[in-house]
Amino acid sequence: MSIVANFDLYAPRLVNKEEYFVHGHRACQGCAEALAIRLMCKALGKDAVIINATGCMEVVSSLYPTTAWKLPWLHVAFPNSAAAGSGVSAALKVLRRKGKISDRPVKAVSIGGDGGTFDIGLQALSGAMERGHDLLYVCFDNEAYMNTGIQRSGATPFGASTTTHPAGPASTGKSAWKKNLTEIMIAHNVPYVATACPSYPIDFIRKVEKAKKVKGPAFIHVLAVCPTGWRCASEKAISMGRLASETGVFPIYEVVDGKYSLTIKHDKLRPVADYLKLQGRFRHLSPDMVKQVQERVVQEYNKLLDKVDNLHAWSELKG
Amino acid sequence: MAKRVGMEIALAAAEAVALCKPDVVAAYPITPNTHIPEHLSDLVAEGKLDAEFICVESEHSALSACIGASAAGARAFTATSSQGLLYMGEVMPVVSGMRLPVVMAIGNRALSAPINIWNDHSDIMSQRDMGWISIFASNGQEVVDMMIQAFKIAEDREVMLPINVNLDGFQLTHVVEAMLFPSQKEVEKFLPDYKPFAQVHPDSVVSMGTLGLPEYYAESLKARDEAMKGSKKVIVRTWKEWEKIFGRLYEPVMKYRTEGAEALLVTMGSMGETAEAAIDEMRSKGMPVGLVKLVLWRPFPFEEIRAAVKGCRSLVVMDRAVSFGACGPVAAEVRSALYDQPDAPAIVSEIIGLGGRDVLVQDFVALAEKGLKAKKGKQTEEYEIYGVRGS
Ligand SMILES: Cc1ncc(C[n+]2csc(CCOP(=O)(O)OP(=O)(O)O)c2C)c(N)n1
Numbered sequence: 190m191s192i193v194a195n196f197d198l199y200a201p202r203l204v205n206k207e208e209y210f211v212h213g214h215r216a217c218q219g220c221a222e223a224l225a226i227r228l229m230c231k232a233l234g235k236d237a238v239i240i241n242a243t244g245c246m247e248v249v250s251s252l253y254p255t256t257a258w259k260l261p262w263l264h265v266a267f268p269n270s271a272a273a274g275s276g277v278s279a280a281l282k283v284l285r286r287k288g289k290i291s292d293r294p295v296k297a298v299s300i301g302g303d304g305g306t307f308d309i310g311l312q313a314l315s316g317a318m319e320r321g322h323d324l325l326y327v328c329f330d331n332e333a334y335m336n337t338g339i340q341r342s343g344a345t346p347f348g349a350s351t352t353t354h355p356a357g358p359a360s361t362g363k364s365a366w367k368k369n370l371t372e373i374m375i376a377h378n379v380p381y382v383a384t385a386c387p388s389y390p391i392d393f394i395r396k397v398e399k400a401k402k403v404k405g406p407a408f409i410h411v412l413a414v415c416p417t418g419w420r421c422a423s424e425k426a427i428s429m430g431r432l433a434s435e436t437g438v439f440p441i442y443e444v445v446d447g448k449y450s451l452t453i454k455h456d457k458l459r460p461v462a463d464y465l466k467l468q469g470r471f472r473h474l475s476p477d478m479v480k481q482v483q484e485r486v487v488q489e490y491n492k493l494l495d496k497v498d499n500l501h502a503w504s505e506l507k508g
Numbered sequence: 509m510a511k512r513v514g515m516e517i518a519l520a521a522a523e524a525v526a527l528c529k530p531d532v533v534a535a536y537p538i539t540p541n542t543h544i545p546e547h548l549s550d551l552v553a554e555g556k557l558d559a560e561f562i563c564v565e566s567e568h569s570a571l572s573a574c575i576g577a578s579a580a581g582a583r584a585f586t587a588t589s590s591q592g593l594l595y596m597g598e599v600m601p602v603v604s605g606m607r608l609p610v611v612m613a614i615g616n617r618a619l620s621a622p623i624n625i626w627n628d629h630s631d632i633m634s635q636r637d638m639g640w641i642s643i644f645a646s647n648g649q650e651v652v653d654m655m656i657q658a659f660k661i662a663e664d665r666e667v668m669l670p671i672n673v674n675l676d677g678f679q680l681t682h683v684v685e686a687m688l689f690p691s692q693k694e695v696e697k698f699l700p701d702y703k704p705f706a707q708v709h710p711d712s713v714v715s716m717g718t719l720g721l722p723e724y725y726a727e728s729l730k731a732r733d734e735a736m737k738g739s740k741k742v743i744v745r746t747w748k749e750w751e752k753i754f755g756r757l758y759e760p761v762m763k764y765r766t767e768g769a770e771a772l773l774v775t776m777g778s779m780g781e782t783a784e785a786a787i788d789e790m791r792s793k794g795m796p797v798g799l800v801k802l803v804l805w806r807p808f809p810f811e812e813i814r815a816a817v818k819g820c821r822s823l824v825v826m827d828r829a830v831s832f833g834a835c836g837p838v839a840a841e842v843r844s845a846l847y848d849q850p851d852a853p854a855i856v857s858e859i860i861g862l863g864g865r866d867v868l869v870q871d872f873v874a875l876a877e878k879g880l881k882a883k884k885g886k887q888t889e890e891y892e893i894y895g896v897r898g899s
């Protein structure tokens with residue numbers, strides 16, 4: 190029996206049928222960030238509070254007097270979803286202890302875009318992770334400040350043309366490499382860190398489920414294809430996410446108590462050109478720059494493989 | 509009968525907050541407020557206060573954490589000063605816009621540059637229009653009382669606004685004073701448990717902090733303004749209730765020996781205490797002067813100010829902050845309150861006590877004398893920064 194032909198039969202067993210991020214939001218066609226949020230909510234289930242940083246997802250989902258959220262949801266500002274999430278987490282803990290709310294675990298989940306996480310929210314995120322709140326942080330990385338019109342962020346990849354670092358006769362787009370935030374989180378000794386992409390929905394859902402179970406901080410870095418900002422066809426959003434993984438541009442892995450493992454594996458990486466050529470933001474890249482990107486991607490990928498092969502779980506390092 | 513207990517006022521503020529049993533305290537150190545959160549963390553460490561104390565990495569996060577906690581239904585408290593308050597600046601209007609009854613103590617301090625840790629009111633004046641109720645204490649007892657009153661006022665369903673209680677850095681925070689503390693039982697009776705109006709929790713799914721387009725934004729602000737204006741009634745009611753229980757009366761504007769006064773000094777904060785001594789001295793010499801102390805800064809007590817100064821010929825408004833190139837902020841408000849009044853007094857605007865510069869009895873005397881000479885319509889200066897070298 191084919192899973193695809195019998196989707197209605199299989200899907201509920203794999204995925205929560207309930208919807209918590211619902212129709213009516215105003216995200217662009219093909220927005221993989223909105224899809225990722227929908228999947229995240231399914232994985233979280235009803236006992237979660239979402240703390241949303243300012244950005245596309247907050248703006249498209251909360252136009253008063255409407256809301257796309259069927260989970261309790263709080264938006265405060267751009268740089269502080271981790272800090273506001275710390276407060277929610279602390280409140281849930283103390284109010285439960287004092288018997289002022291029902292006695293069952295409810296997860297505080299802070300979310301933000303790459304701008305709200307890699308850049309302006311990095312300090313608040315670092316503080317929250319260091320303090321060890323029972324808090325899941327999910328970064329939806331579409332590699333630029335999309336809400337304000339595709340400006341460069343610390344997560345924008347090398348060479349990408351953005352509205353604040355555009356390509357032109359005297360510029361080849363972003364001249365710095367993407368910041369490795371996942372490693373920064375791992376360096377905080379966060380017990381559960383993962384990368385994910387909604388193009389691999391079951392992998393992503395399982396990771397959110399795992400992260401939810403952690404009694405402490407957890408971090409998931411989601412690559413969210415943004416057809417509008419990447420200047421690619423909206424129907425390509427899912428395949429584009431897969432290409433990011435297949436080329437090694439965005440490896441999908443998890444780090445549990447210090448132990449690395451690739452959760453999406455490929456026997457051989459595809460050339461990065463397969464990924465870059467489909468996106469208008471890379472249209473100007475010369476063959477030489479594509480080569481530079483290729484070398485860097487392989488180097489970073491090998492660094493990661495080395496960690497997968499050689500790093501141990503903390504528990505194995507005792508004694 | 510309760511006994512007076514001598515202690516540093518910052519610690520007393522923390523003791524008063526602890527009596528209110530906050531669920532979450534989030535704060536970041538900055539002189540001169542630091543002893544308040546330090547002492548609260550002591551109380552948590554000693555098991556005397558059941559609260560989550562969040563040692564945040566910045567003031568921005570301190571207030572953000574309070575917003576998260578308050579939105580989740582917790583009673584939340586923070587404290588700060590100066591640059592720390594400015595660092596909170598981005599989220600200050602969010603607290604009031606979301607109608608969260610967060611309480612904050614501000615150990616008032618000057619702003620950089622030059623960096624200066626001592627007292628004036630520049631910090632809170634920069635946050636004047638953020639939709640927070642602002643109250644000023646002039647001594648330790650007031651600090652204790654106002655901290656407790658603050659939670660009750662903020663959480664009143666007719667108000668639902670954040671409050672900052674201002675206590676002058678060093679002049680109050682670091683001074684040891686003998687104060688009366690209500691018992692835990694008395695506070696519990698006065699201040700019921702916080703019952704949130706809305707709460708981010710799966711048992712009551714709600715979206716908070718949504719996007720307000722032009723079609724709705726103004727309504728939201730008007731509602732906040734109405735709540736702010738209406739809060740005065742609740743504040744006065746709360747203060748009357750306090751007086752009934754504890755015998756200490758608070759009013760938006762407090763008068764001191766104003767009967768028969770031709771010139772009145774107007775102060776806000778700890779200066780009021782020294783001013784009283786100066787008034788006593790001048791009165792004993794037969795000078796017709798008195799004092800008006802502004803306790804409530806926001807909402808601004810227009811009627812009370814008008815009533816308090818009725819019949820006097822001149823006012824000397826003493827500000828501890830400068831609105832550069834424009835005014836002393838309190839004087840500007842007092843002027844606007846009196847502009848339309850038929851017998852409005854002459855107003856002398858003096859900016860004084862900046863960056864911790866002492867304001868002595870002789871300064872009040874000099875300014876009162878200036879007030880007595882002031883004539884309406886004959887004022888030549890908008891304001892003066894008093895006692896500055898080279899002027
Ligand atoms: C303090 C502050 N600075 C700037 C902004 C303007 N702003 C709002 S959203 C945004 C970019 C969001 O980018 P990102 O976090 O990557 O989310 P995306 O919209 O791409 O999903 C910016 C710059 C703001 N709201 N607050």
Ligand code: SF4
Pocket residue numbers: 215216217218219220221222223245246249331335336414415416417418
């Ligand atoms: S700009 Fe990009 S991230 Fe924002 S809603 Fe559109 S597709 Fe989604």
Ligand SMILES: [Mg+2]
Pocket residue numbers: 302303304329330331332333334335336
């Ligand atoms: Mg982005």
